[in-house]
Amino acid sequence: MFSGPGGVKPGALMLVGGGVVALWALSGFYIVQPSERGVVLTFGSYSRISGPGPNYRLPFPIERVEKVSVTSLRRTDVGGQAEGDAPKESLMLTGDEQIIDLDFSITWRVADPKAYLFSTRAPDEAIKAVAESAMREIVGKTPLQPIISTGRGQVQLQTADLMQRTLDSWRSGITIVEVQIRSANPPPEVVSAFREVNNAEQDAAGAINEANTYRNRVINEAKGDASKVLQASQGYREQTVRDAQGETARFNQIYAEYRRAPGVTRDRLYIESMERILARSNKVVIDAKGASAPIILPPDVFRSRVPVVAAPQIDARPPQAAGKAAQ
Amino acid sequence: MSNRLVFWLVAIVAAVVVAANTFIIVDQREQVVVVRLGDPVRTINDKGTEAGLNMKAPFVENIIRFDRRNIALEAAQEEVITSLQERLVVDAFIRYRISEPRQFYNTLRDEQIAADRIERLVNSSLRQVLGSATAREIISGRRAQLMQQAKVDVARRAKASSLGIEVIDLRIRRADLPAQNREAVFRRMATSRQQEAARVRAVGEQQKREIIAGADKEVAITLSTARQTAGQVTGEGDAQRTRIFAQSYGRDASFAAFFRSMQAYEQSFADGQTTMVLSPDSAFFKYFQRGPSGR
Numbered sequence: 137m138f139s140g141p142g143g144v145k146p147g148a149l150m151l152v153g154g155g156v157v158a159l160w161a162l163s164g165f166y167i168v169q170p171s172e173r174g175v176v177l178t179f180g181s182y183s184r185i186s187g188p189g190p191n192y193r194l195p196f197p198i199e200r201v202e203k204v205s206v207t208s209l210r211r212t213d214v215g216g217q218a219e220g221d222a223p224k225e226s227l228m229l230t231g232d233e234q235i236i237d238l239d240f241s242i243t244w245r246v247a248d249p250k251a252y253l254f255s256t257r258a259p260d261e262a263i264k265a266v267a268e269s270a271m272r273e274i275v276g277k278t279p280l281q282p283i284i285s286t287g288r289g290q291v292q293l294q295t296a297d298l299m300q301r302t303l304d305s306w307r308s309g310i311t312i313v314e315v316q317i318r319s320a321n322p323p324p325e326v327v328s329a330f331r332e333v334n335n336a337e338q339d340a341a342g343a344i345n346e347a348n349t350y351r352n353r354v355i356n357e358a359k360g361d362a363s364k365v366l367q368a369s370q371g372y373r374e375q376t377v378r379d380a381q382g383e384t385a386r387f388n389q390i391y392a393e394y395r396r397a398p399g400v401t402r403d404r405l406y407i408e409s410m411e412r413i414l415a416r417s418n419k420v421v422i423d424a425k426g427a428s429a430p431i432i433l434p435p436d437v438f439r440s441r442v443p444v445v446a447a448p449q450i451d452a453r454p455p456q457a458a459g460k461a462a463q
Numbered sequence: 464m465s466n467r468l469v470f471w472l473v474a475i476v477a478a479v480v481v482a483a484n485t486f487i488i489v490d491q492r493e494q495v496v497v498v499r500l501g502d503p504v505r506t507i508n509d510k511g512t513e514a515g516l517n518m519k520a521p522f523v524e525n526i527i528r529f530d531r532r533n534i535a536l537e538a539a540q541e542e543v544i545t546s547l548q549e550r551l552v553v554d555a556f557i558r559y560r561i562s563e564p565r566q567f568y569n570t571l572r573d574e575q576i577a578a579d580r581i582e583r584l585v586n587s588s589l590r591q592v593l594g595s596a597t598a599r600e601i602i603s604g605r606r607a608q609l610m611q612q613a614k615v616d617v618a619r620r621a622k623a624s625s626l627g628i629e630v631i632d633l634r635i636r637r638a639d640l641p642a643q644n645r646e647a648v649f650r651r652m653a654t655s656r657q658q659e660a661a662r663v664r665a666v667g668e669q670q671k672r673e674i675i676a677g678a679d680k681e682v683a684i685t686l687s688t689a690r691q692t693a694g695q696v697t698g699e700g701d702a703q704r705t706r707i708f709a710q711s712y713g714r715d716a717s718f719a720a721f722f723r724s725m726q727a728y729e730q731s732f733a734d735g736q737t738t739m740v741l742s743p744d745s746a747f748f749k750y751f752q753r754g755p756s757g758r
Contacts, residue, residue, distance in 0.1 A: 180490035181515030197488075229639065231603045234652050254491050257532040265535065265556050269634040276603040276638075306533050306558060306631060325649040329656035336660035340667020347671040351678035358682035362689030369693030373700030380704035384711035387722065394718060402721065409725040410747045418738035421748070433740070 164195040171207040173249045176200070185249060204249035209313055212263045214271070215239035227323060228272050232279040238320045240292075242267045242299070243313040251309030259308050267315070270298040284320045292317055484521035489514050494531040494561065496568045499524045503565045529564045529574075533631050536578055538585040542641065549598040550644065554637040557585050557617065559628045566627030580626065581617075585633065588616040601638050610634055 167190050168174045174186035176193050177200045186193075186201070193199040215226030216239050226237050242263060246252045252259060274294045275283060283291055296315040303310050322330045394401045422431060487507075489495050491514045495507040500523060508514050511531065519526060538555045545551060559581065561567045571577040592613040593601055601609060614633035621628050640648060712719035743752050 177491060179514075179516040180488045180493070182491045224637075227639065227645075228637070229602045233599070233602075233648065235640075235645065235648050255532055257530060257534050262535055262558075265537070265636055266634070269556075269636045272635075272637060273606050276606060302632065302634070308533075322652065323649065326652045326656065329653035329660075332660040333656050333663060336663040336667075340663050340670070343667040343671040344674065347674035347678075351674050354678050354682050355685070358685040362685045365686070365689040365693045366696070369696040369700075373696050373703075376700035377703045377707070380707040384707050387711055387719070390722065391715060391718060394715075398718075402718075405722065405725055407747070409729055412729055413732045414739065414747075416735040417732055420738065420740045421743055422740060423743050 160195050162195075164193045164199070166191055166193065166201055168203060169205075171205050172203045173206050174201045174203050175249050175253055177202065182250060182254065202253060204246055204252060206246045206249055209243050209245050210260075212242045212244070212260075212267065213239070213318075214241070214264060214267050215318075225268065228275050230275055230280040230283065231277050234280040235323050236275065236280055236283055236320060237323045238271070238275065238283070239318045240267070240271060240295075241316050241318055242296075243316070244310055245313060246309060247311040248309035251307050253309075256306055256308045259310060262303075262306075262308070263310070266299050266302050267295070270295045270302065271315075273298060280322070283317075284322065288317050288320060481521050485518050487517050487519060487526055489517050489528075492530060492532055493528045494564050496527045496529065496564045497524050498527060498568075503527075503568050506564050509562075509564050527568060529561050529567065531561060531564075533558050533560050534574070536581055536585075537636075538582050538589070541586050541589060543590055543593045543601075545593060545598050545601065546595055547597045550641050551593070551598055551601060552637070552639050552641055553589060553593065553601075553635055555585060555589055555613075555633065555635050557581065557614075557630065557634075558632040559621075559630050561627060562629035563625075563627035566625050568627075570625050570627060577626070577628070581621070581628070584617050584620055585613075588613045588620065588633075589635075592616060598640075601635070606635065606638075 166174065168186055168188045170188045172188065174191060176183045176186060178194070178198065180200075183199065191201075193201050215237075226239050227235055228238060230236050244263060256262060271291075274291055278287060278291055282288075292315045296312045299315065300312045303312070321327065390401075420433060487495065489508045491511075493514070494509045494511075495517070496503045497505045497507065497519055499520070504524075507517050507526075508531065536557050536559065538557065541553050541555070543551050543553050567577065571580060592609055596605060596609055600606075610633055614630055617633055618630040621630060639645075712723070741748070
């Protein structure tokens with residue numbers, strides 16, 4: 137080269153130049169985070185993918201590296217975020233020609249950094265458009281009721297699947313991790329009518345409960361009553377039989393004695409009975425023989441001698457048994 | 464010395480300028496149309512294989528860079544009249560790629576103009592394709608086929624007009640009812656829910672009555688079964704009593720009748736309320752009347 141102005145020594149110049157070259161060369165070192173992959177471009181042409189850790193590329197302008205986060209999950213919301221609702225995005229037509237208010241989120245990540253960088257322009261923005269298109273296609277095939285109740289998981293899976301197929305057909309390098317329906321409700325205009333159905337279900341359940349309560353009560357009462365009737369009848373049977381046995385036992389005893397002296401006993405029994413009967417009654421003894429006119433008795437005769445003092449009833453049967461037997 | 468320095472400086476600057484005009488860096492994501500004096504003569508990286516350092520003739524050739532990725536284009540919202548004269552508001556988007564950059568350059572010049580042109584194409588195709596379907600088909604039944612049909616139609620017309628693009632995808636983002644029709648749907652939904660509520664209540668009431676009727680029936684059966692058994696048991700008792708008395712009294716019917724009558728008399732007059740009008744002729748007064756001999 138030529139000698140520098142101001143008498144700078146060529147050696148020093150070489151040293152400075154060498155330093156600059158060394159620094160330039162060193163600028164090729166870079167670090168890739170564990171969650172990332174580095175895509176190295178040589179003059180803009182794809183060269184290789186570098187993994188996590190320190191890496192080297194040829195310095196600018198020969199090689200460049202673009203880092204893409206591959207493990208981190210990204211989220212896209214459709215139909216209103218925390219800030220507020222977006223009816224234009226969230227109202228959609230269902231398979232049974234009703235309208236549903238549905239908010240959902242998509243969780244996705246980059247699966248293929250090369251495809252992600254090179255095949256699609258603005259892939260992040262594409263997610264939302266694809267999500268809306270897919271969700272509306274699936275919701276359009278599904279009746280409203282399952283979406284707001286049990287069929288939610290199915291809709292989520294189908295939407296994720298449809299999104300994935302669409303994105304794969306573009307070779308976008310994006311993997312849909314999950315589609316999640318955050319809320320699926322009837323539109324605000326008809327919410328009260330839907331609530332009315334819930335109320336009706338509560339009412340119906342209440343009516344059935346009431347009926348079951350009644351049922352339990354009356355059936356148990358009936359069982360109790362039935363048992364009472366049965367017990368009573370058994371009690372009656374036992375009592376009747378035992379009373380009969382008691383009475384006949386007594387008769388048998390008396391009869392055994394009667395056989396030894398029939399006349400005497402008969403007379404005695406008759407007289408004793410009459411004695412007890414007449415002792416307790418008002419008596420009028422009239423010898424009507426020869427009477428030609430009706431005999432008028434004073435009314436006092438028929439008035440009872442209250443109080444009645446019952447004579448000791450040695451021979452009387454228990455009145456209870458007598459009553460039962462008469463039934 | 465000074466002249467030599469000037470010469471070298473000029474030479475270096477000239478070399479840099481020529482180099483900068485000759486070497487071009489083509490990114491993986493780009494494709495380039497090389498224009499020689501206004502005439503697009505060749506392309507670089509339109510197949511995706513020539514990215515990197517490339518050369519062109521300096522000064523006489525210019526380059527125009529185009530994206531070679533898949534590009535999104537949102538079509539403006541469009542009101543479509545279906546085959547049943549229903550109205551639907553349709554939002555669609557198309558994904559396309561510049562596949563023939565020279566054609567694209569010739570016909571459309573740049574993406575701005577292209578966007579305009581393609582959007583009109585998409586809207587016109589959608590109107591035509593969706594116009595031959597019903598709203599029901601668009602919303603649920605045949606959405607995917609109709610989108611495919613519109614995509615093929617756009618691709619065909621783009622090719623016919625030499626737009627130099629490849630249609631990758633055409634999708635209906637939203638197909639909704641216009642606001643005024645929505646009200647009708649809301650009304651229909653509300654009335655259908657009210658019907659459902661009435662039905663649920665009626666079913667509940669029906670079940671309630673069934674349960675109560677069933678319970679009443681069970682009660683009746685339980686009680687009558689109990690009475691039936693009770694009658695049986697009572698009858699057994701009465702039968703045994705009868706048998707016991709028959710056995711016992713059967714040994715001497717005449718004495719039994721006498722004995723039992725005595726008991727019955729005593730029982731009948733036990734209350735002491737009776738006034739008896741007796742004749743002295745009765746057996747009881749035998750001695751009363753006739754003296755100790757009884758004759």
